Amino acid sequence: MKKKGILLFSGGLDSLIAAQVLIEQGITVKAYNFLLPYEKPDYNPYSSAIAKSAHGLDMELNFVQCGDDYIKMLLDPPHGYGKNINPCIDCKILFLRKAKEIMINEDAAFIATGEVNGQRPMSQRKDMIIHIEKSAGLERMILRPLSARFFKPTLAEEAGIVNRDALLDINGRGRKIQMEMAKKYGFTDYATPAGGCLLTEPHYSARAKELFATNKSITSRDLYLLRLGRHFRIEGVKIVVARNADETNNLINLRNNNDTLFSTQFQGPSMLSPGNSKLSDSVKKTAAAIAARYGKPGKEDKEREVIVYERDGQETIIAGSIADEQINCFKL
Ligand code: SF4
Structure with a gap:
């Protein structure tokens, strides 16, 4: 085995310190960040804040896109x-299982994480850390440079690939030691702990729960769409209403043949019904009225036109009016 480790890298301070502690031992560190499947299809992680946080560290940073396996688990x-x-x-x-495959392919000696014993009430409790390690099939192969002294020596330490004496014994929720180390190493650009995971956000989660309850064949596009616009469900049909020009462009670019796209001919939002290529007249009528509510239609019919693009053609309908109370019944 080579003097090489795979680091699960979040861009947070703990993972920066984990990297630095290993690099100082002359270990080759290959860092991996796993992207959750709710990113924009053309998202470029190599220009993200995570990539920026790794600048200056002598290690290679890679991104791995999680897909259907993650969604199935989710x-x-x-x-x-x-x-x-x-x-x-x-x-x-799941991340650790993926990292295990990478470790084997890379002929690396261990997997490292920035975990700190006792830092989080649930997933970073010692018994849970050990349970996660076993479940991933990585017993004694996960090194936690910040809290190594609280765990049995890993196989890499026993083999002399990693010097246990140079590892740390940080414990608990306090950040004092990490902040001192950040100062020492000059780390200034790093993500906040657990920051950025949309699955922890109440608003996104509420939309996701509603989607999971109504549809079991979810795609990464569906998860990305949850980030955009206003969401409505009319007679069981999801309608996403753009809030600005950027979202309008996103909806247009995301549209495929199985979707219905609504394009207002007045100053108003575009709307997408994902996965529904044939909507009932009443759904179209209500959707068009919602577009009028969020737009600025005129009084004449031609100033209230909405073009509905379906798989088999298009039609123009005239947007009527709808009361806010009624809109609220459909709003998610
Ligand atoms: S916050 Fe939880 S769900 Fe989100 S990336 Fe971290 S471990 Fe995964």
Whole structure:
């Protein structure tokens, strides 16, 4: 085995310190960040804040896009959800299983994480850390440079690949030691702990729960769409209403043949009904009225036109009016 480790890298301070501690030992560190499947299809992680945080560290940073395997787990996580729709325990197990494959392919000696013993009430409790390690099939192969002294020596330490004496013994929720180390190493650009995971956000989670309850064949595009616009469900049909020009462009670019796109001929929002290529007249009528509510239609028919693009053609309908109370019945 080479003097080489695979680091699960979040861009947060703990993962920066984990990297630095290993690099100082002369270990080759290959960092990996796993992207959750709700990113924009053309998202470029190499220009993200995570990539920026790794600048200056002598290591290679790679991004791995999670896809259908992650979504399958997200729909029914064996260990359940956290406060929102975050399946943290199963998410970590999945990341570690992927990292294990990478470790084998790279002929690396271990996997490292920035975990700190006792930092989080659930997923970073020692018994849970050990459970996650076992579930991923990585017993004694996960090195936690910040809290190594709280765990049995890993195989890499026993083999002399990693010097245990140079590892740390940070414990608990306090950040004092990490802040001192950040100062020492000159780390200024790093993400906040657990920051950025949409699955922990209440608003996103509420939309996701509603989607999971109504549709079992979810795609990464569906998860990205949850980030955009206003959402309505009319007679069981999802309608996403753009809030600005950017979202309008996104909806247009995301549209495929199985979707219905609504394009207002007055100053108003575009709308997308994902996965529905043939809508009933009453759904179209209500959707057009919602577009008029959020737009600025005129009084004449031609100033209230909405073009509905379906798989088999298009039609023009005239947007009527709808009361806010009625809109609220459809709003998600
Ligand atoms: S916060 Fe998000 S990315 Fe982090 S473990 Fe939980 S679900 Fe996974």
